[in-house]
Amino acid sequence: MDYKKAGVDIEAGYKAVELMKKHVQGTMRSEVLNGLGGFSGAFSLAPFMNMKKPTLLSGTDGVGTKLKLAFIMDKHDTIGIDCVAMCVNDVACAGGEPLFFLDYVACGKNIPEKIATIVSGVAEGCKQAGAALIGGETAEMPGFYPEDEYDLAGFAVGIVDQDEMITGADLKAGDVLVGIASSGVHSNGYSLVRKVFPMERKALEVYHECLGKSLGEALLTPTKIYVKALSSLKTGGVTVKACSHITGGGFYENIPRMLKDGVHAVVNKNSYEVPALFKMLAKDGNIEEQMMYNTYNMGLGMIVAVDKADADKAVNLLKAAGETAYIIGEVKEGEKGVTVC
Numbered sequence: 001m002d003y004k005k006a007g008v009d010i011e012a013g014y015k016a017v018e019l020m021k022k023h024v025q026g027t028m029r030s031e032v033l034n035g036l037g038g039f040s041g042a043f044s045l046a047p048f049m050n051m052k053k054p055t056l057l058s059g060t061d062g063v064g065t066k067l068k069l070a071f072i073m074d075k076h077d078t079i080g081i082d083c084v085a086m087c088v089n090d091v092a093c094a095g096g097e098p099l100f101f102l103d104y105v106a107c108g109k110n111i112p113e114k115i116a117t118i119v120s121g122v123a124e125g126c127k128q129a130g131a132a133l134i135g136g137e138t139a140e141m142p143g144f145y146p147e148d149e150y151d152l153a154g155f156a157v158g159i160v161d162q163d164e165m166i167t168g169a170d171l172k173a174g175d176v177l178v179g180i181a182s183s184g185v186h187s188n189g190y191s192l193v194r195k196v197f198p199m200e201r202k203a204l205e206v207y208h209e210c211l212g213k214s215l216g217e218a219l220l221t222p223t224k225i226y227v228k229a230l231s232s233l234k235t236g237g238v239t240v241k242a243c244s245h246i247t248g249g250g251f252y253e254n255i256p257r258m259l260k261d262g263v264h265a266v267v268n269k270n271s272y273e274v275p276a277l278f279k280m281l282a283k284d285g286n287i288e289e290q291m292m293y294n295t296y297n298m299g300l301g302m303i304v305a306v307d308k309a310d311a312d313k314a315v316n317l318l319k320a321a322g323e324t325a326y327i328i329g330e331v332k333e334g335e336k337g338v339t340v341c
Helices: 010-025 064-073 079-093 112-129 190-196 215-220 227-235 250-258 276-285 289-293 308-320
Strands: 054-062 097-107 132-140 150-161 176-181 242-245 263-267 300-306 325-333 337-340
Touching: 010 112, 010 132, 054 079, 064 079, 064 150, 064 190, 064 215, 079 097, 079 112, 079 150, 079 227, 079 242, 079 300, 097 112, 097 227, 112 132, 112 150, 112 227, 176 263, 176 308, 190 276, 227 300, 227 308, 242 250, 250 263, 250 289, 250 300, 250 337, 276 289, 300 308, 300 325, 308 325
Parallel strands: 097 132, 263 337
Antiparallel strands: 054 150, 097 150, 176 300, 176 325, 242 300, 263 325
């Protein structure tokens, strides 16, 4: 008896690392002090010492049951983008610049080419976020995961000058809410998605005119990374007073998280066109509107609050950065919470 006969192939692990190196290398920043393969990743903070109060920000998350779609479609090259996005968007939401990322892949059987494909998506997400992929772990766990399945999670660290953190402390009645379009369902609510739509490859490969693609393609569209979009507002001179990453819990859970006591957010649901995928999901699943807004991003993956005088400028800066943005509501005095009307 040996480790390989027990289900863990050490040689496959070595091969997976070699295959992923070319993807990881493309994410490197000048602050990275060592290469892939060490016991830890080293990142120099020396270039940031000119900040008055350098403050580290962190975020960790996984992809959730969206992975089931990747298994069914046998498509693994974009799911890593979702993993990165869920972490770095939270860092950016606080005004931070993502610096580096680490991933964790747990699988039933280490197939080097498959692991490298997964990590290629992680690397692509890091490139989009400007973060270095400085480390990770691939755990082969036979008997714990089916051979053809895996889990994927990650951890991001960013930095911001404490005085420039987005906290919501300066929010006031009259401030305007600007929504930035999502790329789709992102990485939340897939347990419900899988109850509504048939989870069979043949059905998922059917083209839908209203989507402009197959249902499987639409559902696997990776989560949008908003790091550069939010940075464009900062460099363009717009102060983001508060910011909400619309993830699990939709509007009703996430928007209040950016509010201080004494202010209330009002969102005009008719201020933008809800994407067809959400309409299809609501219709096919017979899901009430309130539940949709309480579960999904409904086409807006990030919402920022800015001074009324900066609202149009914010929208124009976001459009110049390649995003689709809308003025979707305002901040009023009242009990902390949100009204969607």
